[in-house]
Structures are given as C-alpha cells and as structure tokens.
Amino acid sequence: MDPLVSAEDLRALPHLPGYIYRQRKSNYPRANSWNLVNGVRIEQKEGISFDKPKFVKVSKLPDVWRSGSLPDSETREVFKTDVVELETQELPAWDAFDRHVLRFSGYFKESVVEANLENHRVRKAIIYYYLEDDTCQIQEPKVDNSGMPQGQLIRRHRFPSPEGGYLRAEDLRVGTILQIYGRHIFITDCDPFTREYFEQLGIPQGPTEPEEMDPFQATREAMKNHASTQPRTYEKIYREVMLGGGHINADMQQFLENDKKVLRFYAVMDDVSTPQFERRPFTIMFFLADDTLEISEQYPLNCGRENFPIFFKRGKIPFGPYKVEGPQAQARKKHEFVHGHDFRVNTTVQLLGNYSFFIYDADEFTRNYFRTQLGEELEPMVDVRLPERAVPRAKTPPYTGYGSWEDSMGSVTHIVPKLPKKDLVKLFQHEGKVLRFKARFAKPKPEDADRLFVISFYLQDDTLAIHEPPQRNMGIVTGRFLEKGIHLNQITGAFFQPNDLLPGNVIKVYNNEMLILDMDEYSRKVFEDPDTLLRKFDLEAVLQKLRDSMRQQYPLIRDIFRRFDGDHDGVLTVSEFQQALEKFGFQLGPEDVLKIMRHFDSRRDGQVSYNEFCDALLDPDWTTGMLQTQNPLDEKHDEAYATRASAKTAERAETTQVRKAVRELGDVLYKKHGFVIRILKEMQHITHEDYVTSEQIKKALEHVGHPFHLEDVERVILYLHPDADLNAVDYRRLFQDVVTSFHDVSASR
Numbered sequence: 001m002d003p004l005v006s007a008e009d010l011r012a013l014p015h016l017p018g019y020i021y022r023q024r025k026s027n028y029p030r031a032n033s034w035n036l037v038n039g040v041r042i043e044q045k046e047g048i049s050f051d052k053p054k055f056v057k058v059s060k061l062p063d064v065w066r067s068g069s070l071p072d073s074e075t076r077e078v079f080k081t082d083v084v085e086l087e088t089q090e091l092p093a094w095d096a097f098d099r100h101v102l103r104f105s106g107y108f109k110e111s112v113v114e115a116n117l118e119n120h121r122v123r124k125a126i127i128y129y130y131l132e133d134d135t136c137q138i139q140e141p142k143v144d145n146s147g148m149p150q151g152q153l154i155r156r157h158r159f160p161s162p163e164g165g166y167l168r169a170e171d172l173r174v175g176t177i178l179q180i181y182g183r184h185i186f187i188t189d190c191d192p193f194t195r196e197y198f199e200q201l202g203i204p205q206g207p208t209e210p211e212e213m214d215p216f217q218a219t220r221e222a223m224k225n226h227a228s229t230q231p232r233t234y235e236k237i238y239r240e241v242m243l244g245g246g247h248i249n250a251d252m253q254q255f256l257e258n259d260k261k262v263l264r265f266y267a268v269m270d271d272v273s274t275p276q277f278e279r280r281p282f283t284i285m286f287f288l289a290d291d292t293l294e295i296s297e298q299y300p301l302n303c304g305r306e307n308f309p310i311f312f313k314r315g316k317i318p319f320g321p322y323k324v325e326g327p328q329a330q331a332r333k334k335h336e337f338v339h340g341h342d343f344r345v346n347t348t349v350q351l352l353g354n355y356s357f358f359i360y361d362a363d364e365f366t367r368n369y370f371r372t373q374l375g376e377e378l379e380p381m382v383d384v385r386l387p388e389r390a391v392p393r394a395k396t397p398p399y400t401g402y403g404s405w406e407d408s409m410g411s412v413t414h415i416v417p418k419l420p421k422k423d424l425v426k427l428f429q430h431e432g433k434v435l436r437f438k439a440r441f442a443k444p445k446p447e448d449a450d451r452l453f454v455i456s457f458y459l460q461d462d463t464l465a466i467h468e469p470p471q472r473n474m475g476i477v478t479g480r481f482l483e484k485g486i487h488l489n490q491i492t493g494a495f496f497q498p499n500d501l502l503p504g505n506v507i508k509v510y511n512n513e514m515l516i517l518d519m520d521e522y523s524r525k526v527f528e529d530p531d532t533l534l535r536k537f538d539l540e541a542v543l544q545k546l547r548d549s550m551r552q553q554y555p556l557i558r559d560i561f562r563r564f565d566g567d568h569d570g571v572l573t574v575s576e577f578q579q580a581l582e583k584f585g586f587q588l589g590p591e592d593v594l595k596i597m598r599h600f601d602s603r604r605d606g607q608v609s610y611n612e613f614c615d616a617l618l619d620p621d622w623t624t625g626m627l628q629t630q631n632p633l634d635e636k637h638d639e640a641y642a643t644r645a646s647a648k649t650a651e652r653a654e655t656t657q658v659r660k661a662v663r664e665l666g667d668v669l670y671k672k673h674g675f676v677i678r679i680l681k682e683m684q685h686i687t688h689e690d691y692v693t694s695e696q697i698k699k700a701l702e703h704v705g706h707p708f709h710l711e712d713v714e715r716v717i718l719y720l721h722p723d724a725d726l727n728a729v730d731y732r733r734l735f736q737d738v739v740t741s742f743h744d745v746s747a748s749r
Contacts (some may be wrong), residue, residue, distance in 0.1 A: 283295070
C-alpha cells in the first residue's frame with residue numbers, strides 16, 4: 001500500500017456507506033459515574049455531557065488552630081486577633097439546604113351545594129417548599145369531627161408555574177394567590193424562618209393577611225359567645241325556693257363541688273380458694289362526684305396472674321349479695337348502695353357478695369377529708385405484710401476428705417460441677433499474710449512428748465499447713481507433717497479459722513489433737529489490728545514505679561486516664577486512686593495514698609483532673625537545665641487536704657446518684673409511649689391540686705409500676721428546679737422538663 005494514502009485522515013471522508021472505518025483503540029477505560037466538585041462527591045451521568053446539580057453559595061467558616069492543652073505561640077495569638085473575612089463556597093443544594101423548608105399558610109374556598117345555611121366553605125392549607133430540590137407539598141390541618149377527608153392535598157413534587165417552567169421560592173408571596181391544579185390558594189402568612197430567609201435574599205415578605213371566615217364558622221363562634229342574660233346565683237335560687245318555685249339539680253351540684261375528688265383506701269383480701277394461701281392487695285376508690293366505686297388489684301411482681309387490674313369496673317355496689325336485675329325491677333334507693341363514708345381503716349368490709357376486704361391504710365387526701373368534713377380521725381396504717389416463707393434446704397453431706405472442699409461442694413450445688421471460684425478480693429488484700437503458731441501433741445505418747453510443730457495459717461485462702469522443725473537426736477524424720485490445704489477441725493466440725501489457733505486452744509486434725517502453745521510477733525499484731533498494714537513502702541520508689549507502670553498500660557495518656565477513671569466523670573478521687581495503686585500491688589494506708597495523690601494534684605482541691613494527671617505522668621517537652629527531674633514527693637501528712645479529698649469524693653458520689661436518678665426517670669417518661677399521660681391521670685387520682693409533694697410523686701410512680709426511692713425523686717426535682725419547694729412541686733412542669741432534658745443528661749461514656 002502507498003504510504004501517502006495510509007497517512008490520510010479518515011475523518012475527512014464523507015459519512016457515506018462504505019466510507020466509514022472503525023477507529024482502532026489502544027485502551028478501553030471504564031466510564032466513571034462519580035466526580036469531586038468543591039470537595040463534595042457527586043454523581044454524574046455517563047456520557048460527554050455533565051449534568052451539574054443545583055449549587056448555592058454559603059459562607060465558609062474560617063480555619064481555627066487546634067492547640068489542645070499546649071500553650072499558644074505568639075504567631076497563633078496574632079492569628080486569633082486578626083479579623084478574618086468570611087469566604088464563600090459553592091455547595092450542592094441538597095447539602096446546604098438539607099431539611100430547610102419554607103412554610104406558608106393560606107386558605108381556599110370550596111362551594112357547598114344543597115345547603116340553605118351556607119354556599120361556600122373556607123378550608124385552610126399549609127404550603128411546604130423544600131429548598132433542597134425545589135419541591136412543594138400542600139397539606140390541610142385536620143379538624144376533629146369535620147366529616148371531610150383532610151391531610152395531604154397535593155403530594156410532594158415540583159409544581160408547574162402558570163408562566164411556564166416550575167414554581168420557584170420567589171413566586172410564593174404573602175398576600176398573593178397560588179394557582180395550582182385548579183385551586184386558588186390565598187397565602188395569608190408564613191413562619192419566622194421563612195421571613196428571615198427572604199429578608200436575607202433582600203425580598204422581605206408582606207404583612208400577615210386576615211383569614212376569611214365562612215358562614216359555618218361564624219355560626220359556631222356565635223354559639224361560643226352566647227351567654228345568659230342573668231347568671232344563676234345561690235341568692236336567686238334561694239329567692240325562688242322561698243317564693244315556692246325553682247329547683248336545684250342535686251346530682252349536678254354534687255358533681256360541680258366534688259369533681260376529681262376521690263377517697264382512696266388500701267385493702268387486702270385473703271384468697272383461700274387457691275391451692276396455696278395468697279394475700280392479694282387492692283385499691284378501693286370512692287368517687288365523691290357520683291358516689292361510685294372502683295376496685296383495682298395491685299399485682300405484685302412475678303405473681304403469675306393475668307394483667308387485668310380492674311377487679312370491679314366503676315359503678316355503684318349495693319349492700320348484700322350482688323345480683324343482676326332486669327329492666328322491670330324496682331330501682332334501688334340511694335341509701336341501699338355502699339358509700340365511702342362507711343369505710344374505716346383497720347376494718348373488714350363485705351363487697352360484691354362474698355368478697356371480704358380488710359382496709360389497712362388510706363391516702364393523705366382521704367385522711368384529711370375525714371378529718372375536716374366528717375370530724376373523724378382515721379386509724380394509723382396496719383402492717384399486713386406476711387412473714388417471709390422459709391424454704392427448707394437439704395442438709396449438706398459431710399466432707400469426705402478426698403480432693404479440695406470446693407471441688408466436693410461443686411458436686412453438691414451443681415448437676416455439672418464447675419471450676420470453683422476464688423475470692424479475688426480476699427486473695428489480694430491478704431496476699432503474703434501467714435500466721436504462725438507453735439504447738440505440740442495434747443495427749444502425747446512417751447516418745448512424742450518432746451515433738452514440736454509449727455502451724456502456718458494462710459489468710460489469703462484459709463489454708464493450713466503443719467511443719468515439724470528438726471531437733472537433735474530425735475530419731476524421727478521431721479519436715480512436712482501436713483500438706484497445705486483446707487482442713488477440717490474435728491472439734492468444731494468446721495474449717496479452720498484464725499480464732500481456732502489462739503494459744504491455749506486444742507485442735508484436732510486427722511485424729512491428731514494438738515495444743516497451741518504460742519504465736520509469733522507478726523501474728524500477735526495481726527490479731528490486735530486485722531486491718532493494719534505491717535509492710536512498709538518507700539513512697540518515692542512507689543511513685544516512680546507507679547509512673548512507669550501507668551505509661552506501659554496504653555500508648556495514649558488519654559486511654560490511661562480513662563482506664564483508672566471508673567465512673568467516667570473526668571477526675572480521679574481518693575477511692576479511684578487507691579484502686580490504681582492496688583492494681584499494681586501497692587497496699588498502702590489511707591495517709592500514704594493521700595500523700596501520693598497530693599503529688600498528682602497540683603491545685604490541692606482534693607481530686608486529680610486530666611491536665612494534672614498528664615503533668616505528673618509525662619516528662620516536660622522542654623527544660624531549662626540539664627537532667628531536670630520531677631518534683632520530689634512531700635511525705636508530710638496534710639489533714640486539710642484529707643478533708644477536701646473526702647468532701648470531693650462525697651460530692652462526686654452524690655453527682656453520680658443525681659445523674660442516675662434523672663436518667664432512670666427519663667427512661668420511663670421519654671422512652672415509653674403514652675406514659676406521660678398515664679402518670680398525669682394517676683396524679684389526678686391522687687390529688688386535684690396542681691402542686692404536690694415529693695412523697696405523692698413517689699406514690700404515683702409506684703401505682704403505675706415504676707417504684708423509685710424518695711431520695712431519687714427529690715434529686716430529680718432539685719436538679720431540674722433548684723429553687724423548688726419539695727412540699728409544693730408543679731408536677732406537670734416537672735414531667736415536661738424531664739422529657740425535654742432527656743438528651744441533656746448523657747449516659748456513662
């Protein structure tokens with residue numbers, strides 16, 4: 001082929017059949033559907049064209065220095081004081097306007113046919129404009145008992161504009177009419193966020209327009225404002241009765257005077273119909289508004305009964321046997337029904353025929369009602385609690401002596417024996433403590449009269465070992481007489497304890513009776529003060545060992561601090577510091593612990609913060625001299641510092657209890673659906689007043705199945721309302737604040 005012909009560009013040929021040649025490619029790359037624009041990862045369509053999403057300009061926050069706990073240099077101080085102008089950047093609308101919604105309110109008219117009272121009706125509408133994708137949605141607020149389908153009028157999508165294209169946010173103006181799908185919606189108002197958004201754009205919205213009222217709404221408002229020409233007073237009723245006319249609706253008057261007033265009695269019923277005797281608790285409530293009774297059962301935990309607490313639905317209970325009467329039966333008179341004034345504490349009442357209820361207590365409102373209205377004082381509460389049932393336990397078989405006692409007891413307490421657990425606390429506290437006693441045979445043979453023994457008792461695991469020291473010309477092989485282990489004292493029938501080995505006592509082990517003669521000086525000191533620490537430590541060496549051991553725990557100092565901060569409150573108290581020392585094997589006394597802790601606590605406030613912990617544990621980044629070391633340990637005891645440390649420990653413990661109480665009550669009120677309404681109804685059953693005591697709040701929580709201690713209830717009240725009176729608490733505001741502040745009190749980190 002001619003090389004001149006092969007060098008021709010094939011794209012210059014006409015696009016005719018037979019003149020098109022396929023281009024040969026050297027590589028075949030895969031199309032990329034993602035792109036990075038202004039640091040934001042966005043998706044683009046496959047092809048040459050690039051469909052760029054909607055971008056908006058937002059202000060960019062200035063960069064800040066992250067200095068941490070280190071001091072700022074002079075350059076950074078100058079950087080902080082300089083006035084930095086805010087820069088702008090472009091972001092996608094779905095990122096910048098995420099959950100930004102413009103809200104407009106308006107109304108539209110709807111014709112009403114075949115009605116002589118009205119010919120049209122005004123229906124309200126709410127217009128939502130989503131800035132992230134320029135979509136709209138229209139909803140109608142629901143009105144109870146309206147008889148019309150309300151809710152979503154137009155689903156969310158991009159509304160078409162009458163001028164063509166799509167509706168924009170600038171097209172929605174207060175005082176204008178929105179024409180959409182044959183409806184004419186008059187926009188009357190918008191929310192504050194919408195007004196602020198348009199003011200930033202430089203096109204503020206107009207003032208609020210009044211809403212039109214249809215004939216139906218005007219009729220309803222007129223009915224609400226209707227009032228009688230002359231109010232009905234007690235004087236008017238009295239004059240009418242004196243003149244021989246007028247009447248009083250006694251039932252209505254009783255309802256108005258005693259509404260929400262309930263007499264509450266606590267009773268028990270001894271149920272002998274079950275195979276096992278049971279004492280069932282009940283609450284008898286008498287409603288003064290209509291003289292009705294309601295009996296509800298208070299189920300104990302794990303009682304095994306179905307959850308139907310209403311034993312008798314609210315109604316009137318007649319005296320005598322309860323029977324169902326027909327429609328032709330003669331109506332009973334008022335005095336033939338049970339009344340709440342007939343109940344007394346420490347009495348038995350017969351209700352519903354053959355059910356006997358023993359009333360053992362009443363609430364505070366009931367006692368006050370009997371005291372003020374009836375002039376009678378109720379008896380104090382009667383204790384009706386049953387004694388704890390004694391569960392018979394099988395006798396433990398005697399120890400055979402084979403293996404250890406823990407292994408043998410594992411076969412008794414478990415079907416499949418498990419590895420016995422060691423008392424690690426006792427093992428750590430008494431590690432290395434050995435009590436030694438001198439003994440001989442109590443009734444020796446002539447050849448054993450001169451034999452002496454050393455009994456060693458190990459406090460860490462209550463084991464016993466007997467050793468016979470060598471003596472000259474004894475003719476007996478000495479050494480280990482009894483191997484170390486848990487052995488039984490045949491005289492007491494129990495395992496050996498330190499008090500069994502006091503001088504003068506006689507012990508019997510494996511049929512060998514021994515008389516305790518004496519004990520060493522170390523054992524005598526332990527008996528005088530069991531908690532004394534006889535081992536002395538060099539505090540300066542302990543401090544250096546503690547610093548080196550802590551550094552080897554984790555690479556980061558933050559993780560080391562969190563390891564020893566047990567309650568995660570950001571500081572180390574005396575108890576936490578002592579646990580840190582015990583972890584590395586240093587059993588120090590309280591005074592020595594305070595001396596080492598005071599070395600870490602540079603502010604001397606009784607607790608070690610994170611910054612103080614870092615300063616004491618880490619070496620300085622730079623020094624002014626050669627071979628500079630840490631400050632020496634001050635081994636003088638400071639009584640004032642010990643007092644501050646004890647106060648800080650108590651303060652942190654109380655703070656933990658407050659956070660725990662607020663968190664537990666928040667879990668009940670916030671996480672359980674409808675529980676707030678339930679507890680409010682229970683408070684209305686207890687009292688009709690708006691202000692209650694902390695004891696009444698505790699009692700209401702118990703009635704709904706969530707018992708709390710009185711101290712925890714008071715902690716929650718004082719945490720949310722520091723100036724509140726515990727005898728006059730606004731319980732509605734309290735429960736509302738518990739729900740709203742639920743996320744403010746974080747759990748343990």
